[in-house]
Amino acid sequence: MYLRRKIDEQLRIWKADGQRKPLIVKGPRQVGKTESIRRFARQNYAHVVEVNFVEEPRYKAIIADGYSADSIVRNLSMINPQFSFEPGKTLLFFDELQDFPEIATALKFFAIDGRYDVICSGSMLGINYRKIESNSVGYKSDAVMHSLDFEEFLWATGRDELPRSMLAHMIEQKPFSEVEMQVLQKLFLDYTILGGMPEVVRSFVETGTFSGSLERQRQLALDYEEDVRKYAQGIDQARILNVFRHIPVQLAKENKKFQISKVAKGARFREYRGCVEWLQDAGMVNVCYCLSTCGLPLKGNYDEDKYKIYFADSGLLLAQFDDEVQEDVRANRNLDVCKGALAENSVAEALVKSGYPLFYYRSADSQVEEDFFVRTANCLVPVEVKAKNGRTKSLRRLIESDAYPDVKFGVKLAAANIGEDRAVYTFPRFCSFLLRRWMQQMGPELEQRWM
Numbered sequence: 001m002y003l004r005r006k007i008d009e010q011l012r013i014w015k016a017d018g019q020r021k022p023l024i025v026k027g028p029r030q031v032g033k034t035e036s037i038r039r040f041a042r043q044n045y046a047h048v049v050e051v052n053f054v055e056e057p058r059y060k061a062i063i064a065d066g067y068s069a070d071s072i073v074r075n076l077s078m079i080n081p082q083f084s085f086e087p088g089k090t091l092l093f094f095d096e097l098q099d100f101p102e103i104a105t106a107l108k109f110f111a112i113d114g115r116y117d118v119i120c121s122g123s124m125l126g127i128n129y130r131k132i133e134s135n136s137v138g139y140k141s142d143a144v145m146h147s148l149d150f151e152e153f154l155w156a157t158g159r160d161e162l163p164r165s166m167l168a169h170m171i172e173q174k175p176f177s178e179v180e181m182q183v184l185q186k187l188f189l190d191y192t193i194l195g196g197m198p199e200v201v202r203s204f205v206e207t208g209t210f211s212g213s214l215e216r217q218r219q220l221a222l223d224y225e226e227d228v229r230k231y232a233q234g235i236d237q238a239r240i241l242n243v244f245r246h247i248p249v250q251l252a253k254e255n256k257k258f259q260i261s262k263v264a265k266g267a268r269f270r271e272y273r274g275c276v277e278w279l280q281d282a283g284m285v286n287v288c289y290c291l292s293t294c295g296l297p298l299k300g301n302y303d304e305d306k307y308k309i310y311f312a313d314s315g316l317l318l319a320q321f322d323d324e325v326q327e328d329v330r331a332n333r334n335l336d337v338c339k340g341a342l343a344e345n346s347v348a349e350a351l352v353k354s355g356y357p358l359f360y361y362r363s364a365d366s367q368v369e370e371d372f373f374v375r376t377a378n379c380l381v382p383v384e385v386k387a388k389n390g391r392t393k394s395l396r397r398l399i400e401s402d403a404y405p406d407v408k409f410g411v412k413l414a415a416a417n418i419g420e421d422r423a424v425y426t427f428p429r430f431c432s433f434l435l436r437r438w439m440q441q442m443g444p445e446l447e448q449r450w451m
Contacts, residue, residue, distance in 0.1 A: 001206060002039060003198055004155045005032060009146050011040040014141065015117075022107040022118035024097070027145035028283030028312060029227060030220055032198040034095055036145070037119055045117070046089040049076060054096040054105075067106040069113035087115035097122040099230070108139040123227070146283075147196030147313045148435045149353040150188060156205050157187065165264045166431055170438045181428070185265040185415075188430035189333055192346055196317015214326065217319035221380065224284050232278060241292075242267075245404035247285065247309050248320040251341035257290070257362075258309045276309065286310045286348050288358035291373070294398065295406045296372060296380050298359055308360060310348040317345050340387040343429060344371060346412055347385045350432035368394045374435065376443035379450075380406040385429070386414035393423055399423050408450040411435065423450050 007025065014020055025033050041048040051059045058436075059079060065071040073085050076092075084090065094103055097120045120140075131134045148156065151163045164335045166184070169176060175370070176184065193210065194200050200216050221255040228240050242263045250258050258276075260269045290306035291298070311317035318329060329342070348358055351372060362369045384395045395410045399422075409423040413435075419426045427435075 001202055003032065003148065003152070003202060003205075004033070005036050005145070005148070005152060007033075007036045007143060010034070010039065010143050014143075015040075015044055019247050020117070020141070021111045022120065022140045023143060024104075024140050025143045025145055026146075026283075027121075027123075028198055029223065031147045031283075032121075033121045033145050037093060037095075037121060041091050041093060041119075042203065043092040047084040047086055048091050048093060049083045049085070050093040050095065051076070052095040053100040057099070060100050060102075063102060063106065069106070069115065072106055072109075073116070084228070085116065090116045090276060092116050092118045094118070094120045095122065104140075111139040146195065146353045148198065148201055149196060149350060150191050150430060153191045153194075153196065156201055159187070159200050163434065166272050167372065167437055168419060168436060170427060170431060171441055173418060173420055175419065176428070181417060183435045188428075192342060193318060193330060195313040195318070197313060197315065200315060210330065213315075214319055214330075217316055221316050221319060226284075227282065227372055228278075229342040231282070235274050235278055236271075237343050239263075239272050240278055243272065243275045243309070244279055244284065245320075247311060248317060248341070251308075251310065251317070251345060252321075256308045256341070256344065258307055276307070277426050279309075284312055286312055286358055286374070288348060288360050290363045291359050294361045294363075294368070294370070294380070294404050296373060296375065298357065298380075302359055308358075310345045310358075312349065312352070313348045314342060314349050318342060324335065340385065343387040344385050347372065347383070347429060347432045348445045351383075351435070354433060354436040358435065368397055370398060374411075374439060376439060376447055378406075379443075379447050380404075380441070382407060382410040383435070384410065384412045386412060388415075389414045389416040390425075395424060396422075409446055 005051055013024055018393055025037065027033050037049070051057060059076070062072050062075040062079070065075060077083055077085065097103065099122070104120070107118060107120070110116060153278070154160070156164050190204070193214055194204055195217065197217070197220055200213050203212060204210060225241055225244065228244070232240055244301050246263045247258070250256065250262060260267050260272045263272065276287060280287050286309070288308040288310065289304060291302050291303060295301070310333070332387040351358060351374070356374055358369055359373045360369070361373070370382040371385045374381045374383060382395055383394050392412050395412060398404050398407045399410055409425065412426045413429045413432055414426060416426050416428060418428070
């Protein structure tokens, strides 16, 4: 069973571009990159030359005679005479590129040559991406793939039209009916429990049960830890694993700022420098940096030493909690656990998957704390997350205080229906994946309304 993915449309657009360059698809392990690329290849090319540098390291010899398209094609055909190379009808698919970043140098020559299309991918590309970038700058395109977001989950369960209807509700400020709320809340709870890893979602769709999902999730987390041991070089692997394993514990606190001092006795920040960045580059976590001042611009206006860390997939986060939490969420259908850790992580995940970087704010006197921020052309838009539907004291202060001139309106994501109250727009958390589209359509109008 193939799960429809957003990368499918990105690949189609790339193929339709007459000036296309070799494409690099980045993303963490087990999110479906290889499966999607193979399906695209079968549908669009007469010949597919697939090389996996982890499973078949012998192919690393293809650059022995240089990086030209001719020499690489010749060496590929020598290693495997079954490969066919027909100009204009052949795709070269280099998988697990992180194990052989040197091949990225050849992308320039394939781009100039133009006879063959090239796609590269790998589970841990972020780790070696600086080297890959320097070897191919100007001669490649990039795409990022994550685990399934809630929209892709709705597609997988046969509800292709629901996202369009949900966005219309948001734009029109039209509350969902009681039936719509019940259906969408159940679907979102299922998604939050399962997460977006294709193996887990596919089993749920095929069987209609959660059977084996927790075991699969915990095995995937162990696989991530094994990747740390395999790929972390020049950094203490034990420290990276310490950070990764302490994320659930620290997210379950009231103050979710990640504290290195809590990772190990006597741990110092300078000793762990690079560990968080490694996990982020590997696609295992999403890092949310603290803004230095609550104003525009966002980039460059944050303290790189103050951050929260979220799991890149909420299902994997849930799987790390103890059996009591599993019982509360899976049996009692209660997402209001661990001081809102799941609620906040799921929103962070949705924002990243829709293309937003993550920032939060905490004033020096701790009187104002906001979970996330997005922006329009001229306004900073705070986003507050509520596990239930609590008050928005900080959000209200940001909007109404003259101390924050860039903030004109805000968004609350909660266990609540659609509504608006004095420049605070409330949406159910299951609408988080649509926030960027809502902002693109409504941002200019809301800027004018609340100026």
